[in-house]
Amino acid sequence: MAELAAVIASTHHPFYYRASTSTGADRPPFADEWVAKIEAFRETLTRAEPDVLVMVGSDHFHQLWLDNMPQFLVGKAPFFDANFYNEEREFGLPRMTLRGEEDLAAHLLRDGLDRDFDLAFSNELRIDHSITCPIITLRPQADLPIVPIYTNIFAPPLPQPKRFVQLGRAIREMVESWDSDKRVAVIGTGHLSLELGGPRQFGEHGPDPEFDRKAVEWIASGDIEGCLAEVSLESLHTPGNATHGFMDFMLMMGVAGEGQKADHVDTLDLFHTMEAYFTWYPNGVPAGSER
């Protein structure tokens, strides 16, 4: 059976690529600290020596649209082109092509349907910055095959938070039941408090630092029940109008498991959002890694 080598959750700030590659007067004052944190975070994946990446993200109205919106979708294709014109335009993101892992995708679809998740699938999916940003931060050589899983955190009506946790738990079990000797890392990105297109956008920090503090604690300590007790679709509107992306963090808490403390926790308070990075090693910390 496959081994779950690492579970990784993070934010996916689309400005990282530009900030980290900029030089001279164009380089923002926070770039060096940001790069140092990302490089330490990247090492947590490198040490896990993964063969395959399951990548949880959310399309930002790039390919999936309101005429036919899936709640949860698995990409099953031999290759995935990545990043769209309006992401190049806005964030300077490069075009990319990533290999797919179709056997694992087929397993997740079959087994997921049998576990009562009505998963949509796509044989022609172009992936966006919710998946390419963690590639840029965690695996910039982009050399590993992926299975993209898209969730709807963006276009109401949304699934309930508990459904994200349940899907995370199922992904864990399905990865570990995959008939393969591969080492799989599950990587998911979401948001802490975030406002886009509203009056609280682009402030000096995230719109709700108190929510961010609680959210980081829930994730770092694996406190799924405490998190579910306080979070609802309605309450997530209060910390910022894009905070529903936090449910992808909740999905990753489901993958990691109730009460599982993260082995790597780091944050960075940036303008308009708090960056947050978490890694769990389900089968023990690789030799030489931090605790």
Add this chain to the structure above:
Amino acid sequence: MSKYLIDKFLYTVDRDPELVERYREDPTGTVEWWEAEMANTLLNCIADERTTWLAFDDEERRALREHDHVALFQLGAHPFLTLTLFIAMFERDHGPLEYQKAYGKAMEHISLPYPDIAT
């Protein structure tokens, strides 16, 4: 009211470089053309399958013609779509983050709960 059609306008324009420039330079003409020619095009269907009934109401049409992002927000347009398209059209005329901050400040009189964005 058709929140869906507002979102469809923003979505189809934002993903097309030529339409972004056209909407920046000639908002009234672009909205008129789009409503006549594009509103009833079913995405992922051939032209023969176009629908017949989608139209803006007067306030929606005015807000789009006038690049009125505050009104679009209050009408329940998806704020990500409005923001990303308007950044594409107008950020170039401003310093770093200046446009985005002014965009938010123009809405500072709006308090929670924000308008429903469900379509």
